[in-house]
Amino acid sequence: MKLFTLTLTLVTTTFLTTLGSAQDKATDYLDKRWSEVANKMPSDWYGSNEAKLVAENVLLSQKAIGGWEKNKNFHHHFSESEKADYRNNKNKIGATFDNGATITELKFLAKVYAKIKDDRYRQAFRKGLDYIFVTQYANGGWPQFFPVRKGSVAYSGHITYNDYAMVNIMKFLKEIGSDTEEYAALQLGPNIITKAKRAFDKGIQCFLDTQIVYQGKPAVWCAQHDSITLAPAKARSYELPSFSGSESVGIVQLLMDIDNPSKEIVASVNGAVQWFENNRIEGIKIETETKKDGRKNRIVVEDKNAPTLWGRFYDLETSTIYFCSRDGIKRKSLAEISDDRRNGYSWYTNAPEKVLKRYPKWLAKNQKSMN
Structure with missing residues (x-):
């Protein structure tokens, strides 16, 4: 009898533990960021009832033009007022590629459609893909927002490399053009695949055409470029035309991913790598101190053993690092600079190290393209 009771207890405990674990998996998506839910949940989850609920939000929030707004928690419950707001503002501007928007939602829809063949998901995906095609400039670039916002945020019409906006689009198009398994269920067809390839190729040409030439050699890029002249362009008041030590990294990595690169692409990568080598910042690290009033403050500390850093912005004439408050004045x-910009913005980066680590292997692989 004791043995039976012990066995029953163990079985019951195991069952409850398993049930609890399953319930946790069903609800823990609410505690995650939207980008994680859209891209990193277990494959089976995208066929769940929870995924269906999220998909309804994604469908509802899609703008009439095909894109989505940024920084929205589409996996959270929408109140009736929020639903009404999305319905009433479908024609209002706000669709964007900033902060991963639109690309994230499209990837999510593809995953859900692969599990749940609801044609509304497929139609929304195609509409979003058309948004990407429509918003590409003739020169191959993409704006941050489309339609472009007016007034003080008109810079949203610049070709935008900031926060990897265009790089995200390009990676997505490369996946579509490669007809990867991830999108097989959508049955996009040869015409769409060809269109994606052409858009990607135009984007590569835009990268090459906007690369800044410094002292007669290709260097890196600005975080945004004028959509007509292709020149480095200003965004917010403290984001001046400059060499970008941060956003340029994503572009170079994408160029390095291309098989059998042209001589132009090889020259572009070589030039960017040399610029990164020439503009290393050694012997310092960034720390956060606590001031007497309890506020946090970022400071630069000398440390000869610190890892290499690069600045976010470098002057276009001198290629020296600078910093900027909202007054738009460069400082050394x-x-x-002001407290809010010093502590509320990233002025240093170690991202170029990724490129430099890859470069020797890439160089060896593409020696033939250099002859």
Whole structure:
């Protein structure tokens, strides 16, 4: 009897533990970021009832033009007022590629459609894909927002590399053009695949055409470029035309991913790598101190053993790092700018190290293209 009771207890405990674990998996998506839910949930989850609920939000929030707004938690419950707001503002501007928007939603729809063949998901995906094609400039670039916002945010019409906006689009198009398994269920067809390839190729040409030439050699890129002249362009008041030590990384990595690169692409990568090599910042690290009033403050500390850093922005004439407050005046050190910009913005990066680590292997692989 004792043995039976012990066995029953163990079985019951195991069952409850398994049930609890399953319930946790069914609800823990609410605690995640939207980008994680859209891209990183277990494959089976995208066929769940929870995924269906999220998909309804994604369908409802899609703009009439085909894109989505940024920084929205589409996996959270929508109140009736929120639903009404999305319905009433479908024609209002706000669709964007900023912060991963539109690309994230399209990837999610593809995953859900692969599990649940609801044709509304497929139609929304095609509409979003058409948005990408329509918004591409003739020169191959993409704006941050389309339609472009007016007034003080008109910079949203610039060709935007900031926060990897265009790089995200290009990676997505490369996947579509490669007819990867991830999108097989959508049955996009040869015409769409060809269109994606052409859009991708135009984007590559835009990268090559916008690369800044410094002292007669290709260098890196600005975070945004004028949509007509292709010149480095200003965005927010503290984001001046410059060499970007951050956003340029994603472009170079994408160029390095191309098989059998042209001589132009090889020259572009070589030039960017050399610029990264020439503009290393050694012997410092960034720390956060606590001031007497309890506020946090970022400071630069000397440390000969610190890993290499690069600045976010470099002057176009001198190729020297600079910092900027909202007044738009360049300054030489982090300590010279306002508290909100010093502590609320990233002025240093180690991202170029990724490129430099890949470069020797890439160089060896593409020696023939250099002859």
